[in-house]
Amino acid sequence: MxxxxxxxxxxxxxxxPLIDVLFLLLIFFMVTSTFIEQPNIKLELPSTKHTETSRTEKTVLMLSRDGKVYLKEKLIDKEDLEKVLRRILLDTGEDVLVLxxxxxxxxxxxxxxxxxxRGAGFKKVIAPTITEGEMKQ
Structure with a gap:
């Protein structure tokens, strides 16, 4: 035999099918992710030719043209600023301030x-700018 x-x-x-599932997951996470909204405080940042980008979340303090100080869209008195910054530093532990x-x-x-x-204990103060290319847009 x-x-x-x-x-x-x-x-x-x-x-x-694997690619289909990956695209569906990508679309799902893009739709459900939260977007960081910029506050409605009108600022015109200084411009530079070269800038360094940082994507980490830090304490952001805004100083408007009329001299008002905002922290998370909340108006802060300059007299109370150091006390507020010290409290934020103790709460978050983040010693970098974005001004x-x-x-x-x-x-x-x-x-x-x-x-x-500096008096509140922040080790580093960052002053962000926009590039000249971003200004033209």
Whole structure:
């Protein structure tokens, strides 16, 4: 009795369903993710040719053109600023402060705010800018 030789069939992995599932997951996470909204405080940031980007969440303090100080869209008195910053530093433990100041704010006001931040215990104060390309858009 003679047996026929078995032919070896190479297994095929169909990845089309895997790609479909990955695209569905991508769409799901894009739709359900939260978007960081910028507050409605009108600031005109100074511009630079080169900028360094950072995507981490930090304490953001805004100084408007008329000299008002905002923290998370809440108006803060300058007299209470150091106390508020010290409380935030104790609550979050984040010792980096982002100071978004309008480009028309007097330099002395910016230095005063930076001094308050240092007095509250912040180790680093970042002043973000926008690139000239972003200004044209």
């Amino acid at each position: 003679q047996f026929r030789p078995k032919r070896f069939i190479k297994p095929i992995i169909n990845i089309a 978004k100041a309008d480009k028309f704010v007097p330099y002395g006001d910016v230095v005063d705010i930076m001094d308050f931040a």
